[in-house]
Amino acid sequence: MEQPNTQLTEEDIERFLSLNPRFFHGREKLLRSMRIPHVSGKAVSLLERQNALLREDIAELNQRLETLISHAHENDRLFNRLRSLVLELMVVSSLPQLAEQLHLHLTRHFNVDEVRLLLSTPGTTHAPWIAPLPEAETLGTHNDLLSQSKAVCGTFDQPLTQLLLGPDTQSQSLAMASIHYDQCYGLLVLGSTQKDYFRNSMDTLFLTYLSDVTARVLAHLSNQ
Template sequence: MSEYDNAIEISEDQVGDYLRTHPDFFHQRDDLLLKMQIPHQRGEAISLVERQVNVLRERNLEMRQRLNHLLDVARDNDRLFDKTRRLVLALLEARHLDDVVSATEESLRNDFQVPYCELILFSDKALNTHGRVTSVADASQKLAELLRNNRAVSGLLRDSELNFLFPGQRKEIGSSAVVPLQFSGRVLGVLAIASPDEQQYRSSVGTLFLSYVGDVLSRLLPGHIDTQG
Protein backbone atom coordinates (compact mmCIF):
# COMPACT_ATOMS: atom_id res chain seq x y z
CA MET A 1 0.00 0.00 0.00
CA SER A 2 1.36 3.40 -0.98
CA GLU A 3 1.75 6.10 1.65
CA TYR A 4 -0.63 8.24 -0.44
CA ASP A 5 -3.46 5.70 -0.58
CA ASN A 6 -5.13 7.04 2.55
CA ALA A 7 -4.27 10.67 1.85
CA ILE A 8 -7.09 13.22 1.74
CA GLU A 9 -7.54 14.72 -1.70
CA ILE A 10 -6.67 18.43 -1.65
CA SER A 11 -7.83 20.85 -4.34
CA GLU A 12 -5.69 23.50 -6.00
CA ASP A 13 -7.81 26.21 -4.38
CA GLN A 14 -7.09 24.78 -0.94
CA VAL A 15 -3.36 24.76 -1.64
CA GLY A 16 -3.57 28.34 -2.85
CA ASP A 17 -5.55 29.44 0.23
CA TYR A 18 -3.03 27.75 2.52
CA LEU A 19 -0.05 29.44 0.87
CA ARG A 20 -1.79 32.83 1.00
CA THR A 21 -2.35 32.47 4.75
CA HIS A 22 1.18 31.06 5.30
CA PRO A 23 3.45 33.25 3.13
CA ASP A 24 6.53 32.05 5.07
CA PHE A 25 5.89 28.39 4.17
CA PHE A 26 8.99 28.18 1.92
CA HIS A 27 11.23 30.07 4.36
CA GLN A 28 12.99 26.94 5.62
CA ARG A 29 12.25 24.85 2.53
CA ASP A 30 14.84 25.95 0.00
CA ASP A 31 14.89 22.45 -1.47
CA LEU A 32 11.24 22.84 -2.51
CA LEU A 33 11.89 26.26 -4.04
CA LEU A 34 14.68 24.81 -6.18
CA LYS A 35 12.47 21.99 -7.42
CA MET A 36 9.42 24.11 -8.22
CA GLN A 37 9.19 25.38 -11.77
CA ILE A 38 6.62 27.53 -13.56
CA PRO A 39 6.09 27.49 -17.35
CA HIS A 40 7.17 30.72 -19.00
CA GLN A 41 5.28 32.37 -21.85
CA ARG A 42 8.11 31.38 -24.19
CA GLY A 43 7.68 27.72 -23.20
CA GLU A 44 10.74 27.65 -20.94
CA ALA A 45 10.58 26.60 -17.28
CA ILE A 46 11.70 29.08 -14.62
CA SER A 47 11.99 28.76 -10.86
CA LEU A 48 9.43 30.15 -8.44
CA VAL A 49 11.92 32.77 -7.28
CA GLU A 50 12.52 33.92 -10.85
CA ARG A 51 8.78 34.07 -11.41
CA GLN A 52 8.31 36.17 -8.28
CA VAL A 53 11.05 38.55 -9.41
CA ASN A 54 9.38 38.90 -12.80
CA VAL A 55 5.98 39.54 -11.22
CA LEU A 56 7.42 42.18 -8.88
CA ARG A 57 9.22 43.83 -11.80
CA GLU A 58 6.00 43.94 -13.82
CA ARG A 59 4.05 45.37 -10.89
CA ASN A 60 6.75 47.95 -10.26
CA LEU A 61 6.59 49.03 -13.92
CA GLU A 62 2.79 49.26 -13.74
CA MET A 63 2.95 51.37 -10.57
CA ARG A 64 5.51 53.70 -12.14
CA GLN A 65 3.27 54.13 -15.17
CA ARG A 66 0.30 54.94 -12.92
CA LEU A 67 2.39 57.42 -10.95
CA ASN A 68 3.62 59.11 -14.13
CA HIS A 69 0.01 59.35 -15.35
CA LEU A 70 -1.06 60.97 -12.06
CA LEU A 71 1.83 63.44 -12.29
CA ASP A 72 0.84 64.32 -15.86
CA VAL A 73 -2.77 64.87 -14.75
CA ALA A 74 -1.59 67.04 -11.85
CA ARG A 75 0.57 69.18 -14.16
CA ASP A 76 -2.32 69.54 -16.63
CA ASN A 77 -4.63 70.60 -13.80
CA ASP A 78 -2.08 73.16 -12.60
CA ARG A 79 -1.84 74.66 -16.08
CA LEU A 80 -5.64 74.65 -16.44
CA PHE A 81 -6.07 76.35 -13.06
CA ASP A 82 -3.55 79.05 -13.95
CA LYS A 83 -5.23 79.79 -17.29
CA THR A 84 -8.66 79.84 -15.65
CA ARG A 85 -7.42 82.17 -12.91
CA ARG A 86 -6.11 84.64 -15.49
CA LEU A 87 -9.41 84.53 -17.39
CA VAL A 88 -11.51 85.11 -14.27
CA LEU A 89 -9.31 88.04 -13.20
CA ALA A 90 -9.61 89.57 -16.67
CA LEU A 91 -13.40 89.23 -16.53
CA LEU A 92 -13.54 90.83 -13.07
CA GLU A 93 -11.44 93.75 -14.32
CA ALA A 94 -13.63 94.29 -17.40
CA ARG A 95 -15.32 97.69 -17.28
CA HIS A 96 -17.54 97.32 -20.34
CA LEU A 97 -19.47 94.55 -22.08
CA ASP A 98 -17.02 94.66 -24.98
CA ASP A 99 -14.18 93.98 -22.51
CA VAL A 100 -15.98 90.88 -21.26
CA VAL A 101 -16.43 89.54 -24.78
CA SER A 102 -12.82 90.28 -25.74
CA ALA A 103 -11.34 88.77 -22.58
CA THR A 104 -13.35 85.57 -23.03
CA GLU A 105 -12.59 85.07 -26.71
CA GLU A 106 -8.89 85.99 -26.44
CA SER A 107 -8.33 83.67 -23.49
CA LEU A 108 -10.04 80.72 -25.14
CA ARG A 109 -8.22 81.20 -28.45
CA ASN A 110 -4.76 82.11 -27.12
CA ASP A 111 -4.39 80.55 -23.66
CA PHE A 112 -6.58 77.50 -24.11
CA GLN A 113 -5.82 77.05 -27.82
CA VAL A 114 -9.50 76.51 -28.69
CA PRO A 115 -9.83 76.48 -32.52
CA TYR A 116 -13.42 77.77 -32.55
CA CYS A 117 -15.20 79.72 -29.82
CA GLU A 118 -18.39 81.77 -29.80
CA LEU A 119 -19.82 83.91 -27.02
CA ILE A 120 -23.35 84.65 -28.21
CA LEU A 121 -25.48 87.10 -26.24
CA PHE A 122 -29.30 87.06 -26.28
CA SER A 123 -30.98 90.45 -26.31
CA ASP A 124 -33.92 92.12 -28.00
CA LYS A 125 -32.20 95.50 -27.83
CA ALA A 126 -28.98 96.68 -29.46
CA LEU A 127 -25.85 96.12 -27.39
CA ASN A 128 -22.65 98.11 -27.66
CA THR A 129 -20.25 95.25 -28.40
CA HIS A 130 -18.37 93.71 -31.29
CA GLY A 131 -19.58 90.34 -30.04
CA ARG A 132 -22.42 88.43 -31.61
CA VAL A 133 -25.93 89.32 -30.41
CA THR A 134 -29.15 87.54 -31.36
CA SER A 135 -32.76 87.85 -30.26
CA VAL A 136 -34.09 85.72 -27.44
CA ALA A 137 -36.83 84.32 -29.70
CA ASP A 138 -34.40 83.27 -32.43
CA ALA A 139 -32.02 81.64 -29.96
CA SER A 140 -34.85 79.86 -28.16
CA GLN A 141 -36.03 78.39 -31.44
CA LYS A 142 -32.61 77.29 -32.75
CA LEU A 143 -31.21 76.04 -29.41
CA ALA A 144 -34.37 74.88 -27.67
CA GLU A 145 -32.99 71.54 -26.49
CA LEU A 146 -29.67 72.93 -25.27
CA LEU A 147 -31.32 75.77 -23.35
CA ARG A 148 -33.93 73.46 -21.85
CA ASN A 149 -31.24 71.29 -20.21
CA ASN A 150 -29.57 74.35 -18.67
CA ARG A 151 -26.22 72.57 -18.35
CA ALA A 152 -23.00 72.17 -20.29
CA VAL A 153 -23.04 69.45 -22.93
CA SER A 154 -20.30 68.10 -25.19
CA GLY A 155 -19.95 65.72 -28.11
CA LEU A 156 -21.79 65.77 -31.42
CA LEU A 157 -24.51 68.40 -31.66
CA ARG A 158 -27.29 68.60 -34.24
CA ASP A 159 -26.47 70.18 -37.60
CA SER A 160 -29.04 72.91 -36.99
CA GLU A 161 -27.41 73.75 -33.65
CA LEU A 162 -23.90 73.81 -35.12
CA ASN A 163 -25.01 75.98 -38.03
CA PHE A 164 -26.41 78.48 -35.57
CA LEU A 165 -23.47 78.39 -33.16
CA PHE A 166 -20.70 78.35 -35.78
CA PRO A 167 -22.12 79.84 -39.01
CA GLY A 168 -20.09 78.94 -42.08
CA GLN A 169 -17.81 76.57 -40.14
CA ARG A 170 -19.99 73.47 -39.81
CA LYS A 171 -17.90 71.30 -42.15
CA GLU A 172 -14.73 72.06 -40.18
CA ILE A 173 -16.10 70.98 -36.80
CA GLY A 174 -15.63 67.46 -35.48
CA SER A 175 -16.82 67.89 -31.88
CA SER A 176 -18.05 70.73 -29.70
CA ALA A 177 -19.17 71.78 -26.25
CA VAL A 178 -21.64 74.45 -25.20
CA VAL A 179 -22.92 75.89 -21.93
CA PRO A 180 -26.03 78.08 -21.53
CA LEU A 181 -25.52 81.36 -19.67
CA GLN A 182 -28.47 81.71 -17.34
CA PHE A 183 -28.95 83.47 -14.03
CA SER A 184 -32.07 83.81 -11.88
CA GLY A 185 -34.18 82.28 -14.64
CA ARG A 186 -32.91 84.75 -17.21
CA VAL A 187 -31.33 83.46 -20.44
CA LEU A 188 -28.31 85.65 -21.22
CA GLY A 189 -26.58 83.71 -23.99
CA VAL A 190 -24.37 80.69 -24.67
CA LEU A 191 -20.65 79.98 -24.70
CA ALA A 192 -19.65 77.43 -27.34
CA ILE A 193 -16.27 75.89 -28.22
CA ALA A 194 -15.37 73.42 -30.97
CA SER A 195 -12.52 71.48 -32.56
CA PRO A 196 -11.89 69.68 -35.87
CA ASP A 197 -10.93 66.65 -33.78
CA GLU A 198 -13.95 64.37 -33.28
CA GLN A 199 -12.49 63.10 -30.00
CA GLN A 200 -11.59 66.48 -28.50
CA TYR A 201 -15.01 67.11 -26.96
CA ARG A 202 -16.49 63.63 -26.70
CA SER A 203 -19.75 63.26 -24.79
CA SER A 204 -17.78 61.46 -22.06
CA VAL A 205 -15.39 64.39 -21.57
CA GLY A 206 -16.04 66.35 -18.40
CA THR A 207 -17.40 69.87 -18.82
CA LEU A 208 -16.40 71.14 -15.36
CA PHE A 209 -14.13 73.90 -16.71
CA LEU A 210 -16.66 75.15 -19.26
CA SER A 211 -19.41 75.13 -16.62
CA TYR A 212 -17.20 77.14 -14.27
CA VAL A 213 -16.47 79.82 -16.87
CA GLY A 214 -20.17 79.84 -17.75
CA ASP A 215 -21.09 80.44 -14.10
CA VAL A 216 -18.70 83.40 -13.88
CA LEU A 217 -20.05 84.94 -17.10
CA SER A 218 -23.66 84.39 -16.02
CA ARG A 219 -23.08 86.50 -12.91
CA LEU A 220 -21.11 89.25 -14.62
CA LEU A 221 -23.14 89.80 -17.80
CA PRO A 222 -26.36 91.21 -16.25
CA GLY A 223 -24.48 94.15 -14.76
CA HIS A 224 -22.97 95.04 -18.14
CA ILE A 225 -26.07 94.39 -20.28
CA ASP A 226 -28.56 96.21 -18.04
CA THR A 227 -26.49 99.42 -18.03
CA GLN A 228 -26.86 99.75 -21.81
CA GLY A 229 -29.70 101.47 -23.54
Protein backbone atom coordinates (compact mmCIF):
# COMPACT_ATOMS: atom_id res chain seq x y z
CA MET A 1 0.00 0.00 0.00
CA GLU A 2 1.43 3.38 -1.00
CA GLN A 3 2.28 5.63 1.92
CA PRO A 4 0.68 9.09 1.86
CA ASN A 5 3.04 12.00 1.26
CA THR A 6 3.27 13.82 4.60
CA GLN A 7 5.95 16.34 3.59
CA LEU A 8 4.81 19.91 4.06
CA THR A 9 5.00 22.26 1.12
CA GLU A 10 5.42 26.01 1.19
CA GLU A 11 1.75 26.32 0.23
CA ASP A 12 0.77 24.18 3.24
CA ILE A 13 2.78 26.41 5.60
CA GLU A 14 1.37 29.56 4.02
CA ARG A 15 -2.19 28.24 4.37
CA PHE A 16 -1.58 27.28 8.02
CA LEU A 17 -0.21 30.71 8.89
CA SER A 18 -3.06 32.49 7.17
CA LEU A 19 -5.52 30.43 9.24
CA ASN A 20 -3.54 31.02 12.45
CA PRO A 21 -2.49 34.71 12.41
CA ARG A 22 -1.54 34.62 16.12
CA PHE A 23 0.79 31.63 15.73
CA PHE A 24 3.96 33.65 16.50
CA HIS A 25 2.54 35.22 19.66
CA GLY A 26 4.65 34.00 22.58
CA ARG A 27 7.23 32.47 20.22
CA GLU A 28 9.80 35.29 20.33
CA LYS A 29 12.72 32.87 20.29
CA LEU A 30 11.46 31.44 17.00
CA LEU A 31 11.01 34.91 15.55
CA ARG A 32 14.56 35.93 16.48
CA SER A 33 15.98 32.94 14.64
CA MET A 34 14.02 33.57 11.44
CA ARG A 35 15.49 35.26 8.36
CA ILE A 36 12.85 37.50 6.76
CA PRO A 37 14.24 39.59 3.88
CA HIS A 38 12.91 43.07 3.33
CA VAL A 39 12.06 43.55 -0.34
CA SER A 40 14.20 46.34 -1.76
CA GLY A 41 15.29 45.16 -5.15
CA LYS A 42 18.86 43.98 -5.55
CA ALA A 43 20.17 46.11 -2.68
CA VAL A 44 20.14 44.93 0.93
CA SER A 45 17.75 47.15 2.83
CA LEU A 46 18.85 49.08 5.92
CA LEU A 47 16.18 47.29 7.97
CA GLU A 48 17.43 43.86 6.92
CA ARG A 49 21.05 44.84 7.65
CA GLN A 50 20.08 46.18 11.08
CA ASN A 51 18.26 42.94 11.89
CA ALA A 52 21.31 40.92 10.85
CA LEU A 53 23.57 43.01 13.10
CA LEU A 54 21.16 42.66 16.00
CA ARG A 55 21.12 38.88 15.58
CA GLU A 56 24.93 38.83 15.59
CA ASP A 57 25.02 40.97 18.74
CA ILE A 58 22.50 38.70 20.47
CA ALA A 59 24.49 35.59 19.53
CA GLU A 60 27.71 37.18 20.87
CA LEU A 61 26.03 38.25 24.12
CA ASN A 62 24.58 34.76 24.60
CA GLN A 63 28.05 33.28 24.12
CA ARG A 64 29.53 35.70 26.65
CA LEU A 65 26.78 34.88 29.12
CA GLU A 66 27.41 31.14 28.76
CA THR A 67 31.13 31.73 29.32
CA LEU A 68 30.49 33.82 32.44
CA ILE A 69 28.12 31.20 33.85
CA SER A 70 30.68 28.46 33.18
CA HIS A 71 33.41 30.45 34.94
CA ALA A 72 31.08 31.17 37.86
CA HIS A 73 30.33 27.48 38.31
CA GLU A 74 34.04 26.62 38.18
CA ASN A 75 34.84 29.35 40.72
CA ASP A 76 32.14 27.97 43.02
CA ARG A 77 33.67 24.51 42.85
CA LEU A 78 37.15 25.93 43.40
CA PHE A 79 35.99 28.02 46.35
CA ASN A 80 34.34 25.02 48.04
CA ARG A 81 37.50 22.91 47.67
CA LEU A 82 39.66 25.75 48.92
CA ARG A 83 37.33 26.33 51.87
CA SER A 84 37.68 22.68 52.88
CA LEU A 85 41.47 22.94 52.71
CA VAL A 86 41.59 26.15 54.76
CA LEU A 87 39.41 24.62 57.47
CA GLU A 88 41.82 21.69 57.72
CA LEU A 89 44.83 24.01 57.91
CA MET A 90 43.30 25.95 60.79
CA VAL A 91 43.48 22.94 63.12
CA VAL A 92 46.95 21.53 62.32
CA SER A 93 49.29 21.39 65.30
CA SER A 94 52.66 20.86 63.64
CA LEU A 95 54.64 21.72 60.55
CA PRO A 96 54.53 18.14 59.18
CA GLN A 97 50.72 18.16 59.50
CA LEU A 98 50.58 21.44 57.62
CA ALA A 99 52.66 20.07 54.76
CA GLU A 100 50.64 16.84 54.75
CA GLN A 101 47.29 18.66 54.44
CA LEU A 102 48.60 20.91 51.68
CA HIS A 103 49.89 17.92 49.75
CA LEU A 104 46.78 15.81 50.33
CA HIS A 105 44.22 18.41 49.27
CA LEU A 106 46.17 19.95 46.41
CA THR A 107 47.00 16.63 44.77
CA ARG A 108 43.59 15.08 45.39
CA HIS A 109 41.23 17.98 44.65
CA PHE A 110 43.20 20.43 42.50
CA ASN A 111 44.90 18.07 40.01
CA VAL A 112 48.36 19.07 41.24
CA ASP A 113 51.11 16.48 40.85
CA GLU A 114 53.76 17.84 43.24
CA VAL A 115 53.69 20.11 46.29
CA ARG A 116 56.72 21.52 48.06
CA LEU A 117 56.91 23.96 50.97
CA LEU A 118 60.27 25.73 50.89
CA LEU A 119 61.07 27.56 54.14
CA SER A 120 63.93 29.66 55.45
CA THR A 121 63.32 28.33 58.96
CA PRO A 122 66.16 25.99 60.06
CA GLY A 123 65.43 22.36 60.87
CA THR A 124 62.50 21.79 58.53
CA THR A 125 64.00 19.13 56.27
CA HIS A 126 62.82 16.16 58.34
CA ALA A 127 59.21 16.30 57.11
CA PRO A 128 57.94 15.13 53.71
CA TRP A 129 57.11 17.84 51.19
CA ILE A 130 59.19 20.39 53.11
CA ALA A 131 62.65 21.57 52.09
CA PRO A 132 65.02 24.44 52.88
CA LEU A 133 64.53 27.53 50.78
CA PRO A 134 67.38 27.89 48.24
CA GLU A 135 69.75 30.80 48.68
CA ALA A 136 68.85 33.88 46.64
CA GLU A 137 71.97 33.60 44.49
CA THR A 138 71.07 30.05 43.42
CA LEU A 139 67.76 31.30 42.03
CA GLY A 140 69.61 33.34 39.42
CA THR A 141 67.31 35.59 37.40
CA HIS A 142 64.36 34.35 39.49
CA ASN A 143 65.63 35.67 42.83
CA ASP A 144 62.69 38.09 42.93
CA LEU A 145 60.17 35.27 43.50
CA LEU A 146 60.12 35.95 47.22
CA SER A 147 59.26 39.61 46.72
CA GLN A 148 56.29 38.92 44.47
CA SER A 149 53.02 40.08 46.05
CA LYS A 150 50.99 37.60 44.00
CA ALA A 151 51.49 34.08 42.77
CA VAL A 152 53.24 33.37 39.48
CA CYS A 153 52.56 30.54 37.06
CA GLY A 154 54.15 29.18 33.90
CA THR A 155 56.93 27.04 32.53
CA PHE A 156 60.44 27.53 33.87
CA ASP A 157 63.85 26.14 32.95
CA GLN A 158 64.64 22.65 34.15
CA PRO A 159 67.47 23.64 36.56
CA LEU A 160 65.10 25.96 38.45
CA THR A 161 62.34 23.34 38.48
CA GLN A 162 64.73 20.75 39.91
CA LEU A 163 66.06 23.26 42.44
CA LEU A 164 62.55 23.89 43.75
CA LEU A 165 61.00 20.41 43.51
CA GLY A 166 64.03 18.11 43.66
CA PRO A 167 66.18 16.36 41.05
CA ASP A 168 63.58 13.63 40.41
CA THR A 169 60.74 16.00 39.57
CA GLN A 170 58.57 15.27 36.54
CA SER A 171 56.81 18.62 36.57
CA GLN A 172 56.67 20.67 33.37
CA SER A 173 54.82 23.74 34.69
CA LEU A 174 54.83 25.46 38.07
CA ALA A 175 52.73 27.73 40.26
CA MET A 176 54.54 29.56 43.06
CA ALA A 177 53.44 31.88 45.85
CA SER A 178 55.69 33.66 48.34
CA ILE A 179 55.12 33.23 52.07
CA HIS A 180 56.09 35.77 54.75
CA TYR A 181 55.56 35.12 58.47
CA ASP A 182 57.27 36.61 61.51
CA GLN A 183 60.92 37.03 60.47
CA CYS A 184 60.77 34.04 58.12
CA TYR A 185 59.82 33.56 54.51
CA GLY A 186 59.34 30.82 51.97
CA LEU A 187 57.69 29.56 48.80
CA LEU A 188 54.69 27.35 48.21
CA VAL A 189 55.48 25.50 44.97
CA LEU A 190 52.98 23.44 42.99
CA GLY A 191 54.03 21.33 40.03
CA SER A 192 52.17 19.68 37.15
CA THR A 193 53.43 17.15 34.65
CA GLN A 194 51.34 18.95 32.02
CA LYS A 195 53.31 21.71 30.34
CA ASP A 196 50.29 23.97 29.86
CA TYR A 197 48.49 23.27 33.16
CA PHE A 198 49.95 26.30 34.92
CA ARG A 199 49.99 29.20 32.44
CA ASN A 200 51.30 32.70 33.04
CA SER A 201 47.91 34.06 31.94
CA MET A 202 45.84 32.19 34.52
CA ASP A 203 44.18 33.80 37.52
CA THR A 204 46.25 33.41 40.70
CA LEU A 205 43.82 34.90 43.22
CA PHE A 206 43.06 31.60 44.98
CA LEU A 207 46.72 30.53 45.18
CA THR A 208 47.72 33.92 46.59
CA TYR A 209 44.97 33.57 49.19
CA LEU A 210 46.17 30.07 50.09
CA SER A 211 49.72 31.33 50.59
CA ASP A 212 48.42 34.05 52.93
CA VAL A 213 46.54 31.44 54.98
CA THR A 214 49.63 29.21 55.05
CA ALA A 215 51.70 32.13 56.33
CA ARG A 216 49.24 32.73 59.17
CA VAL A 217 49.35 29.06 60.15
CA LEU A 218 53.15 29.06 60.06
CA ALA A 219 53.28 32.15 62.26
CA HIS A 220 50.97 30.44 64.76
CA LEU A 221 53.05 27.24 64.78
CA SER A 222 56.32 29.15 65.24
CA ASN A 223 54.90 30.89 68.32
CA GLN A 224 53.78 27.72 70.05
